Amino acid sequence: MSDAHVDVKVRDFARQVAEEFGEERMYACFECGQCAACCPVHRVNAEFSPRKIIHMVLLGMMDEVLDSRLIWLCSTCYTCQETCPQGIKVTDLIIAIRNMAYERGSFPDGIKRQADLISAEGRLYSLDEFDQKKRQKANLPPVLSRVEEAVKLLEDRK
Amino acid sequence: MRYALFLGCTIPARSRNYEMSARAVAEKLGIELLDIEDFSCCGFPLKSSDRASAGLLAARNLALAEERGVPIVTLCSSCNSMLAETAHHLSHSDEDLHLVNEQLQKVGREYKGNTTVKHFARVLLEDVGIDRIKENLVQDLNEIPIATHYGCHYIKPTEIYPGGENPDHPDSLDQLLEAVGARAVTHGMERDCCGGPVLVTDEQTALAMAKQKLDKVKASGAKAMTLVCPFCSVMYDDNQKSIEAQFDVSYQIPVLYLPQVIGLALGLDRKVLGLNLNVVKTKAFTEQILSEQG
Numbered sequence: 001m002s003d004a005h006v007d008v009k010v011r012d013f014a015r016q017v018a019e020e021f022g023e024e025r026m027y028a029c030f031e032c033g034q035c036a037a038c039c040p041v042h043r044v045n046a047e048f049s050p051r052k053i054i055h056m057v058l059l060g061m062m063d064e065v066l067d068s069r070l071i072w073l074c075s076t077c078y079t080c081q082e083t084c085p086q087g088i089k090v091t092d093l094i095i096a097i098r099n100m101a102y103e104r105g106s107f108p109d110g111i112k113r114q115a116d117l118i119s120a121e122g123r124l125y126s127l128d129e130f131d132q133k134k135r136q137k138a139n140l141p142p143v144l145s146r147v148e149e150a151v152k153l154l155e156d157r158k
Numbered sequence: 159m160r161y162a163l164f165l166g167c168t169i170p171a172r173s174r175n176y177e178m179s180a181r182a183v184a185e186k187l188g189i190e191l192l193d194i195e196d197f198s199c200c201g202f203p204l205k206s207s208d209r210a211s212a213g214l215l216a217a218r219n220l221a222l223a224e225e226r227g228v229p230i231v232t233l234c235s236s237c238n239s240m241l242a243e244t245a246h247h248l249s250h251s252d253e254d255l256h257l258v259n260e261q262l263q264k265v266g267r268e269y270k271g272n273t274t275v276k277h278f279a280r281v282l283l284e285d286v287g288i289d290r291i292k293e294n295l296v297q298d299l300n301e302i303p304i305a306t307h308y309g310c311h312y313i314k315p316t317e318i319y320p321g322g323e324n325p326d327h328p329d330s331l332d333q334l335l336e337a338v339g340a341r342a343v344t345h346g347m348e349r350d351c352c353g354g355p356v357l358v359t360d361e362q363t364a365l366a367m368a369k370q371k372l373d374k375v376k377a378s379g380a381k382a383m384t385l386v387c388p389f390c391s392v393m394y395d396d397n398q399k400s401i402e403a404q405f406d407v408s409y410q411i412p413v414l415y416l417p418q419v420i421g422l423a424l425g426l427d428r429k430v431l432g433l434n435l436n437v438v439k440t441k442a443f444t445e446q447i448l449s450e451q452g
Contacts, residue, residue, distance in 0.1 A: 021379060040353070041356060045360070059438050069360075075310070075354070075367070077350075078310055078311075078314035078325075079310070079314070079337055079349075081314075081315055091315070092315075095206060099206070107346070111358065122199060122215075123199050125167050125171040129169055130351070131170070132326060134174065135209045143165065143170040143195070147196060149265040150218065153211075153262075156214070
């Protein structure tokens, strides 16, 4: 009985991830560990490992993946993606998983802050009068503090 | 050589030294930079939360350059990858191009799929060329040893940079340093990530990543480090002091943007290059260059 239960979970979450990502190559992972071996984050913080994330997805560990801080430790450097012998786009896959986590409300504060700032102004740092003066002094052209069209484009989204 | 200069968010607010030096070098070398006031965030910081929105912002920026018929040049490596990735993707998927244009219609824009995106360093190497740079040299850098930091999004993912460099053996920055008379020092971690993107989620991990490279650069005997991205600069320049304090080490390695180094060789003034705005003092470094001249 319990085995069947695991199977259903595996199918569901791994498939959801594959669908969100738009390709199924992750199923080809044979656990060689190249991704972890070359990962610059793994080198200083063994808690993080791209291999671990992929394996957890394939095992259907939805809550453990989506609610963990692990997925947010990836620096998106693309080293693993360039190295994977099975051609899995590991970095892009992790970004897709982050999108799923974000959608269910599980994210670090900083990520949400960035998203909110950009939705509000169309830019990450809106330039205040002080910044504009500094730019003027250095003979640099003015930069818009708020980009209306970008704000409008993001309006319907979260 | 005419390009739309894509500054992104970080550079105009926090890295004026990068912008000032790039503009000054561009002018010296005959690169015409067009400013498009309407550019927004590239989209990169939205990627982790909502990559469809990130791509949409990128596509709008590509459309603005397309309307003016100019390629985009970026200074920030993250902007470069976000825009290049979107341009690459939309030129390979009519379906997604169509979907993006349905959204862009809301603001009266359309992207036809023709904009190309290049990082400033690649423009120097490929479009200006080593010969032209050499013709303009004024100041001998006397083979002063400088460590390169390539970082990630400047070269990766390689699929979005057709004709780009080998991610295992990048050499564009080395070539440019040597072209202007400096010596590119090997330290073994030229390609490694600065840790910047992890700063927002785990500062300790990010600083530990940056520390590893600063250790190597220090040991290499380099008199400075050079890079091409404002996020990498935050890690090595802005955060160098906190890393020194936290790990009880001492570096005092000046961190210069590539156009600042090139600008020195072109005879541009320290102030014009914004060298007084770097966090780790650059004065001793530039004085060494000038004194060896005499």
